[in-house]
Amino acid sequence: MQTGGPSGGCIPADKIDLPVDYESLTGAGSIMGSGGLVVLDEDSCMVDIARYFLSFTQEESCGKCPPCRLGTRAMLTILERIVAGQGQMADIDTLEEIAQTVKDGSLCGLGQTAPNPVLTTLRYFKEEYKEHIEKAQCTAFVCGELISYHIDSDRCSGCGACARVCPVKAISGEKKNPHLIDQDTCIGCGLCLSTCPDKFAAVYRRSGELTRYENQKYPSG
Ligand code: SF4
Ligand code: SF4
Ligand code: SF4
Incomplete structure (x- = not known):
């Protein structure tokens, strides 16, 4: 408090x-x-x-x-x-x-x-x-400079929704194939995370040693 x-x-x-x-x-x-x-x-x-x-x-x-x-x-x-x-x-x-x-x-x-x-x-x-x-870890996933965005290739359907909203065109991939985020181009806006449909929930974040999927309340460690 x-x-x-x-x-x-x-x-x-x-x-x-x-x-x-x-x-x-x-x-x-x-x-x-x-x-x-x-x-x-x-x-x-x-x-x-x-x-x-x-x-x-x-x-x-x-x-x-x-x-x-x-x-x-x-x-x-x-x-x-x-x-x-x-x-x-x-x-x-x-x-x-x-x-x-x-x-x-x-x-x-x-x-x-x-x-x-x-x-x-x-x-x-x-x-x-x-x-x-x-x-380089923000356990609460608040400090943007310490957070990176990734796509889980096992979950990604290749729908392309994330690539369409990415403001800096950091996401690439063929339709119906797993997509990839170019870490050097990504500005960490988080739009891909909020856009990826819940049924796939393929975008996840990393901070230090932690990984967090959008549908997880707590970091998995
Ligand atoms: S500088 Fe800070 S502590 Fe000093 S008088 Fe002004 S507000 Fe008060
Ligand atoms: S976080 Fe933003 S800039 Fe980075 S890949 Fe996702 S949509 Fe693009
Ligand atoms: S929105 Fe999700 S499922 Fe669709 S391409 Fe992007 S990461 Fe894959």
Whole structure:
């Protein structure tokens, strides 16, 4: 759960019994803030969630004090790199260091709480950061740069529907024969996935070590 609005933190499922009061939420690294509470499931990428909320507070920073002005920008740059598959393991320590500096050194509440999404996702979901960096894997299949599209030749009927909608003509194949996606041309728009008829469900995605078919709720590993 994400509580407290954009400056709040993310609390893992094993804290479901945590009382919703100021002290308990602060102890878990979040805040009561605006009183918002968002429930997220396995289809939410926690690194992308941190990036998303930080992009809001970074935009809102008035720029008066350097820790907030420079720190939120620096954290956002690192997070953008990680979700794009260009992160390094050293980024994790750097993020933690900057987040703490911004929290401790900012003048007002915005800067003091802006690092919460980063600090809590690092505290409770560090594994997801490592997967993005070490395996180029987004387990939630959210980060587009870490996802590739493929066609299962055993399932493909060669109907050609995917090739007709592909905006960059990345799909080739003879009628009634398995089709193929040219990975160098594909821009990852996902139209082939949504177009392939359910009875075939031949288009699947890969991210790192995971494979996911459209009709699967969970990655098969
Ligand atoms: S902490 Fe507050 S005063 Fe300082 S730059 Fe951020 S918004 Fe402005
Ligand atoms: S994901 Fe988009 S660009 Fe890539 S093959 Fe499918 S339709 Fe074409
Ligand atoms: S839409 Fe599906 S079944 Fe038809 S050619 Fe494309 S991948 Fe094969």
